[in-house]
Amino acid sequence: MSPRARADAPDAPAPPPAQRSPTTATPRDGALDPTLGAPSPRGRRPREEAGGPVHRALDVLDLLGAPGGPSSLGVVEIARQLGRDKSQVSRLLKLLADAGYVDREPGSLRYRIGTRLFAIGATAVDRRLRDEADAAVAREAALLGERVDVGIRSGGSVMTISTAAPDSELRAAGWVGRTAPLSCTATGRALLFDLDTAAIARIIVPEGLGPAGPAAPRSLDELVSRVADERRRGWSAARHETDRGLLSLGAPVRDSGGTVVAALGVSGPESRIDPVLDEIRAAVLRAAGDLSRALGAGLAGRRASTAPRAGPPPPSHHDGVSPLPPPPAPERGAS
Secondary structure, three states: OOHHHHHHOOOOOOOOOOOOOOOOOOHHHOOOOOOOOOOOOOOOOOOHHHHOHHHHHHHHHHHHOOOOOOOOEEHHHHHHHHOOOHHHHHHHHHHHHHHOOEEEOOOOOEEEEOHHHHHHHHHHHHHHHHHHHHHHHHHHHHHHOOEEEEEEEEOOEEEEEEEEOOOHHHHOOOOOOOEEEOOOOHHHHHOOOOEOHHHHHHHHOOOOOOOOOOOOOOOHHHHHHHHHHHHHHOOEEEEOOOOOOEEEEEEEEEOOOOOEEEEEEEEEEHHHHHHHHHHHHHHHHHHHHHHHHHOOOOOOOOOOOOOOEOOOOOOOOOOOOOOOOOOOOOOOOOO
């Protein structure tokens, strides 16, 4: 029946008033169903009205995975923070644990995010990184007129996962999958920004510094010093370190936890890059920041720490750093 027909119809008897449960008040009365619990002390918006058990499970996962929060929580604490009944939370945690979405810590009653969620998250980040990287390099190459790469760490090398250049021959040259040493490339050193001396040595010492040009680091100490200087300013530069006359700039790409997962770089002839160095540097930092935000960086309102992360002790012959042989000549074209 149309709205107009309904308006012209004779009045129907009014339905009897709804009977209220003596133990349940409506939201208009300012109370909540006791089976749903009180509002969260952290200000989380209740999801019961939208989807029941699924949203209750999401609330638990949100709490356990909150950035900056404890690595694990007990049933009582979860129930208190979410304003839910303890037995209800306990049953929900058991279901999530059986599915692998949460893990129960051995020897305790505390729960943490499960390995299955880590696997799903890693797959999502990897796919998102590659998709967003393809868009970023195409956009920046068109704007800057130079080759733009995104690379990830593979052992002691940086491996290109996405690249674009204004020159069609360069685009067709098969750069994706190509590797270059971490030590003498701008993107490679940007990938080391999270690491301290011990962790860098653990990566570099087994494979050596790799092929390098005339201005590349010649020792582990020199590499560590360059990484420290570049970390402080937030971007890296490699001049004459692979090919003579080649200049490249790079910046780290971070994920939602602030961890460096990739690096974005621009490379080209020194004669073209030097006159517009400030513009290129700003573009690299902006593009790396955009890519980081696409991966969730900064969503928690926390700045990623620029302090290096500790690593296990490196293989050592003396008191900290193993001697390395001089690096061989590089493969042409690395950035």
